[in-house]
Amino acid sequence: MIRQTAAELAAKIHRGETTSVEVTQAHLDRIAETDGKLNAFLHVDTEGALAQARKVDEDVAAGRTPASPLAGVPLALKDVLTQEGIPTTAGSKILEGWRPPYDATVTRKLKEAGIVILGKTNMDEFAMGSSTENSAYGPTANPWDLTRIPGGSGGGSSAALAAHQAPLAIGTDTGGSIRQPGAVTGTVGVKPTYGTVSRYGLIAFSSSLDQAGPCARTVLDAALLHEVIGGYDPMDSTSINAPLPPVVAATREGAQGDLSGVRVGVVTQFSGEGYQPGVLRSFEAAVSQLKELGAEIVEISCPSFDYALPAYYLIAPSEASSNLARFDAMRYGLRVGDDGNRSTEEVMSLTREAGFGPEVKRRIMIGTYALSAGYYDAYYGSAQKVRTLITREFEQAFTKVDVLVSPTTPTTAFKIGERTNDPVAMYKADLCTIPSNLAGNCGLSVPSGLSDEDGMPVGLQIMAPALQDHRMYRVAAAYEAARGPIGGASL
Amino acid sequence: MPSISRDEVAHLAKLARLAVTEDELDLFAGQLDVILQSVASVGDIAAADIPPTSHAVPLTNVFREDVVRPSLGQQQALSGAPEAEDGRFRVPRILGEEA
Numbered sequence: 001m002i003r004q005t006a007a008e009l010a011a012k013i014h015r016g017e018t019t020s021v022e023v024t025q026a027h028l029d030r031i032a033e034t035d036g037k038l039n040a041f042l043h044v045d046t047e048g049a050l051a052q053a054r055k056v057d058e059d060v061a062a063g064r065t066p067a068s069p070l071a072g073v074p075l076a077l078k079d080v081l082t083q084e085g086i087p088t089t090a091g092s093k094i095l096e097g098w099r100p101p102y103d104a105t106v107t108r109k110l111k112e113a114g115i116v117i118l119g120k121t122n123m124d125e126f127a128m129g130s131s132t133e134n135s136a137y138g139p140t141a142n143p144w145d146l147t148r149i150p151g152g153s154g155g156g157s158s159a160a161l162a163a164h165q166a167p168l169a170i171g172t173d174t175g176g177s178i179r180q181p182g183a184v185t186g187t188v189g190v191k192p193t194y195g196t197v198s199r200y201g202l203i204a205f206s207s208s209l210d211q212a213g214p215c216a217r218t219v220l221d222a223a224l225l226h227e228v229i230g231g232y233d234p235m236d237s238t239s240i241n242a243p244l245p246p247v248v249a250a251t252r253e254g255a256q257g258d259l260s261g262v263r264v265g266v267v268t269q270f271s272g273e274g275y276q277p278g279v280l281r282s283f284e285a286a287v288s289q290l291k292e293l294g295a296e297i298v299e300i301s302c303p304s305f306d307y308a309l310p311a312y313y314l315i316a317p318s319e320a321s322s323n324l325a326r327f328d329a330m331r332y333g334l335r336v337g338d339d340g341n342r343s344t345e346e347v348m349s350l351t352r353e354a355g356f357g358p359e360v361k362r363r364i365m366i367g368t369y370a371l372s373a374g375y376y377d378a379y380y381g382s383a384q385k386v387r388t389l390i391t392r393e394f395e396q397a398f399t400k401v402d403v404l405v406s407p408t409t410p411t412t413a414f415k416i417g418e419r420t421n422d423p424v425a426m427y428k429a430d431l432c433t434i435p436s437n438l439a440g441n442c443g444l445s446v447p448s449g450l451s452d453e454d455g456m457p458v459g460l461q462i463m464a465p466a467l468q469d470h471r472m473y474r475v476a477a478a479y480e481a482a483r484g485p486i487g488g489a490s491l
Numbered sequence: 492m493p494s495i496s497r498d499e500v501a502h503l504a505k506l507a508r509l510a511v512t513e514d515e516l517d518l519f520a521g522q523l524d525v526i527l528q529s530v531a532s533v534g535d536i537a538a539a540d541i542p543p544t545s546h547a548v549p550l551t552n553v554f555r556e557d558v559v560r561p562s563l564g565q566q567q568a569l570s571g572a573p574e575a576e577d578g579r580f581r582v583p584r585i586l587g588e589e590a
Contacts, residue, residue, distance in 0.1 A: 098571050099570070099571065100571075101563055101567040101568070101570055101571070102563070194547050194548060195547075195548045208545065208546045208547065234555055237550070237553040238546070238548060238550060238553075240548060304536060307532060307533055307535070307536055309530075310529065310530035310531070310532050310533045311530075311533050313526065313529075313530045314530050314533060321507060325508075328508075329573060330572075330573070330580055330582050331571070331572060331580055332571030332572060332573075333571065333573070334573070335573030335574070338573075338574070338583050340583075342583055342584075343583060343584055343585065343587070344582050344583045344584065344585045345508065346510075346583075347583045348508045349505075349508045349509060349510040350510050352507075352508050352509050352510070353509050353510040353511060353512075356509070358515075358518075361504075361507075361509055361511070361515070361519070362519060362522060362523065362526070364507045364509065365500065365503040365504060365507055365509070365519065365523060366523060366526055366527070368503050368506050368507045369495070369499075369503055369523070369527070372503075372506075378531070378534055379527075379530070379531075379533070381537070381543060382533040382534045382537035383530075383533045383537075384543030384544055384545060385533075385536075385537035385538070385541040385542070385543050385544075386533050386536060386537060387543070387544040388541050388542055388543060388544040389536060389541060391544060391547070423522060423525070423526060424525055424526060424529050427529075438544075438547070439547055440546075440547020440548055441547075466547070466548075
């Protein structure tokens, strides 16, 4: 049962062929059986999940229309989104034991759609990382090879999908934290257009880049989930007040297998040095497949994309240094060193020292530096200009093509511990995914098979302009159908 | 680009309210220097005539109707507080000894 897609499970639940309780219990059993090896979940809400499942089953038994096409299907929620009364840590010690008093908008929409939230998944602390090794609660393993990383920051969600602990998951993508974990675990991950999925209740890392999105094992499941969580939200002042792109319809159209008339641009900057040969071979095979489906292939050069990574590693830490100022030991979360003599400021400094891990401290200090007088123009100011250039190059590219494609990430999953002492090497995992965040566009990763040298999954990234998310779903669905199954994780 | 010294890291940590240890100062001084050098290339293409982008969606002054809405109750708001007293957040002293 756990091998089935969310769409299949939902159909069976809604037809009364199985129950949500049965489906939910099967996934809870799978978590109990496998999570000792994976560490994908930080918290499993057995009671809450089964209660929600029973509610869906009662609706079906009473002949009521299901709350959504995914009602009754279980889901893994990244621990950066608040869920009322359920421990939410964002992978940090500073929030250990915190139970939020409110639901994020995404969480509320999941509940209203009858989706069963199994628990909260592991992640790099405050979503800062590309491997989930920066979690204060230990790393998550990749179900394809337990000695390798599952990507990050949303490695718990991607591992849960690949290990069949859940058919659906939610991630958040600031520089690639949905797409890169999807790529290295052989699952589908989508960063929707910035502003189309509410950030209310998403613990902020870099507010101008953060975007929640759907994760699944198939393109259709991701599209169905996308339509549940997306839409305008007055609680998020950067939410776009426009209709959500028709991603499910585009997926069904794409699955017919015809891409005639679709212009696909191959970004020439994303290859060469630093790219694993097996990843590039998988990517080239995927591009050939798109051509066979009728797409027109064009090479597109975007020279400023070479500067996306440095711009990102200035903009994101700058915003983080401001956002993480809220962790002050006063209103919620950890408090350390309050002995009755120390001042507020001393307690604040001791708490942040004890509560934040090394990567979070590094980024706070980089951001503080980049924003400080004397360095602002050279660092943060220049990074903002690069952001303009990248946005312009995307705009120019999208006058020539409908979507852009690249490998999602330059290499397959690396070994746990391999890059932990070299922050700059770690940052390179996000090389291809960052430009879409800087421009506020959408991006999607769909598995393109396995790398021939290590047998690990590779992702094809498809990028589209803002509010054109349906374009990438159409291409991904056509490709997925033509590609066929890639096999599954060994675990 | 200037390289970043141990003293500068100590100053940054103070500004960021991080009581870093001596060992961390050594570690971070080296690492921050490498990171800053690797990102300094943004200056290469950031010409003076390019306008900066702070946000992908150009929104200004998002207003909403000024209506009373339900909010967190006192108990809920204090539910995560490290310490509370008389329905308020209890904080360490905020004034110096001499004040």
